[in-house]
Amino acid sequence: MSAGAQPAVPGENGPPALPDWLDPLPEAAAQRALDRWAIEQRGIAGIELMERAGRGLFELTQRTIPGGTIAVVCGKGNNGGDGLVVARLLREAGREVDLQLLPDPHELHGDALLALGRLCGAPPRIFNPGALVEVAGIVDAILGTGATGAPHGLVCDAIEAIALAAERGVKVVACDVPSGVDGSTGEVAGAAVRADATATFHAAKPGLWIAPGKQHAGTVEVVDIGIPGGERPPETVASIGLIGNVLDALPRRGAAATKFDGGNVFVCGGSTGLTGAPSLASAAAARAGAGYVTVAVPAALNLVFELRQAEVMSVPLPDADGALVPDALAPLLSRLERADALVLGPGLGRAPATGEFARALAAQAPLPLLLDADGLNAHDERLELLAERNAPTVLTPHGGELARLLGVDSDAVRAQRLALAREAAKRSGAIVVLKGDDTLVVEPEGRVAVSRGDAPALATAGTGDVLSGTIGALLARGVEPFAAACAGVELHRRAGRIVGAEIGVEGAIAGDVVAALPTARRDGAVG
Numbered sequence: 001m002s003a004g005a006q007p008a009v010p011g012e013n014g015p016p017a018l019p020d021w022l023d024p025l026p027e028a029a030a031q032r033a034l035d036r037w038a039i040e041q042r043g044i045a046g047i048e049l050m051e052r053a054g055r056g057l058f059e060l061t062q063r064t065i066p067g068g069t070i071a072v073v074c075g076k077g078n079n080g081g082d083g084l085v086v087a088r089l090l091r092e093a094g095r096e097v098d099l100q101l102l103p104d105p106h107e108l109h110g111d112a113l114l115a116l117g118r119l120c121g122a123p124p125r126i127f128n129p130g131a132l133v134e135v136a137g138i139v140d141a142i143l144g145t146g147a148t149g150a151p152h153g154l155v156c157d158a159i160e161a162i163a164l165a166a167e168r169g170v171k172v173v174a175c176d177v178p179s180g181v182d183g184s185t186g187e188v189a190g191a192a193v194r195a196d197a198t199a200t201f202h203a204a205k206p207g208l209w210i211a212p213g214k215q216h217a218g219t220v221e222v223v224d225i226g227i228p229g230g231e232r233p234p235e236t237v238a239s240i241g242l243i244g245n246v247l248d249a250l251p252r253r254g255a256a257a258t259k260f261d262g263g264n265v266f267v268c269g270g271s272t273g274l275t276g277a278p279s280l281a282s283a284a285a286a287r288a289g290a291g292y293v294t295v296a297v298p299a300a301l302n303l304v305f306e307l308r309q310a311e312v313m314s315v316p317l318p319d320a321d322g323a324l325v326p327d328a329l330a331p332l333l334s335r336l337e338r339a340d341a342l343v344l345g346p347g348l349g350r351a352p353a354t355g356e357f358a359r360a361l362a363a364q365a366p367l368p369l370l371l372d373a374d375g376l377n378a379h380d381e382r383l384e385l386l387a388e389r390n391a392p393t394v395l396t397p398h399g400g401e402l403a404r405l406l407g408v409d410s411d412a413v414r415a416q417r418l419a420l421a422r423e424a425a426k427r428s429g430a431i432v433v434l435k436g437d438d439t440l441v442v443e444p445e446g447r448v449a450v451s452r453g454d455a456p457a458l459a460t461a462g463t464g465d466v467l468s469g470t471i472g473a474l475l476a477r478g479v480e481p482f483a484a485a486c487a488g489v490e491l492h493r494r495a496g497r498i499v500g501a502e503i504g505v506e507g508a509i510a511g512d513v514v515a516a517l518p519t520a521r522r523d524g525a526v527g
């Protein structure tokens with residue numbers, strides 16, 4: 001994270017300030033306000049910021065494209081200004097530069113115009129797409145955080161030409177964000193550059209960590225452009241952050257701890273053919289540190305659970321054909337009086353009566369609730385029901401489940417992950433954990449956490465159940481729900497990375513991830 005990314009003053013009307021275990025990812029408006037504040041209140045000249053940005057971009061370009069001609073393609077805003085700085089620095093370092101400017105030079109203004117004036121060597125030429133396939137590499141300085149909507153006109157043509165060159169093996173380094181990627185959301189509305197590496201200024205932008213933008217960014221390097229820390233005005237405060245050392249913020253078991261301190265988790269689910277899901281969730285809850293774990297399951301299947309896990313208790317409940325029914329509600333609610341958190345949904349099944357049971361339980365359970373799998377499906381297009389709950393709620397959908405909850409196409413979720421997770425959080429009043437390599441944890445009040453991902457061992461059946469149990473255990477431990485969701489995501493990710501490193505990514509199974517949770521918890525640090 002950049003040196004400048006210290007905590008700032010919380011927004012008075014906006015979401016609460018980010019905790020220190022989230023590294024701020026400023027949205028475009030916050031970054032603009034921060035630049036303006038540094039210039040106007042801290043007396044740092046805009047061209048100075050641009051020079052430092054250009055210097056960082058230059059260093060990354062030298063490393064990514066070590067030889068051959070480099071085309072630098074510049075737009076008309078300050079992103080193009082950074083490109084003009086890098087063109088000069090590359091020439092000063094003896095590199096061959098084909099500088100292409102999309103606007104007419106007289107359209108440049110402000111710092112970009114100053115950067116043009118400092119240029120050395122041949123003046124920029126107009127856009128020449130044919131040349132882009134002949135160079136060793138390209139610096140994309142067309143659009144940055146000032147972009148709005150799908151690229152149009154010559155800008156779109158240039159982005160398409162860069163994309164074509166990249167397909168043919170030309171290396172691409174993006175300035176701040178790959179052009180065509182919305183830096184604030186990761187959305188890609190039209191043509192977009194696919195970079196090998198991105199130099200981003202002051203702090204990474206959310207769109208470099210959120211899909212599909214994440215797939216366009218390549219290696220992300222944060223360049224410190226010298227924006228000072230300390231107290232800053234509310235409009236500069238980021239509401240999105242990258243999950244950092246959240247595990248350090250979790251309570252640890254003291255020497256005198258008893259099982260009653262660890263929290264009591266109930267996992268409700270299971271149906272004929274689907275007993276593995278609640279088993280994995282309950283095992284994960286125990287491995288994530290819960291003091292007590294109980295599964296509440298169809299009576300017909302109870303013996304499976306009695307035999308399977310020595311550490312987990314079971315409560316047999318009324319069922320029909322091996323699936324829970326509304327008659328299970330009253331006995332379960334009475335047992336929940338001693339529970340600290342409920343995980344509802346793993347393996348529950350989709351029988352209509354089971355859905356009815358799940359909705360009634362979610363509505364009436366007076367304790368922190370994590371809803372997953374068929375517990376979510378029971379709320380398809382009925383998210384508003386959850387807003388009536390008076391205890392914290394966490395939802396853990398994957399993209400398809402979120403699409404069904406909202407009644408939209410799953411392509412829409414793929415294209416607008418942040419916007420639709422926010423929509424679901426707003427409608428349900430719940431914390432929404434939208435799973436993926438870029439898992440998003442979205443709070444109805446507006447804070448968003450993004451996972452670093454990169455744990456491909458998790459891409460196998462049952463790991464979602466493991467996440468549910470993990471977050472359930474942290475909720476039961478009394479961890480504040482947004483922190484519990486973020487810490488659960490991070491613990492799960494780290495366990496997945498441990499499994500990938502120790503057993504191998506290919507062929508790792510959900511049970512391996514469960515087994516790695518204590519080590520992930522013990523070792524803590526981000527990696």
Ligand SMILES: NC(=O)C1=CN([C@@H]2O[C@H](COP(=O)(O)OP(=O)(O)OC[C@H]3O[C@@H](n4cnc5c(N)ncnc54)[C@H](O)[C@@H]3O)[C@@H](O)[C@H]2O)[C@@H](O)CC1
Pocket residue numbers: 032035036046049050053075076077078079080081082111142143144145146147148149150151152153155156175176177201225
């Ligand atoms: N002083 C500052 O504010 C600093 C800004 N920096 C750079 O400046 C960038 C932001 O600069 P700007 O705010 O000037 O904006 P940009 O340079 O990102 O782009 C804005 C220009 O692109 C055009 N445009 C926007 N959306 C378009 C679309 N969909 N299709 C075609 N054209 C479109 C606009 O008309 C505008 O002229 C950052 O990303 C960063 O690279 C850095 O130099 C650091 C300091």
Ligand SMILES: [K+]
Pocket residue numbers: 079140141142143144174175176177178179
């Ligand atoms: K760019």
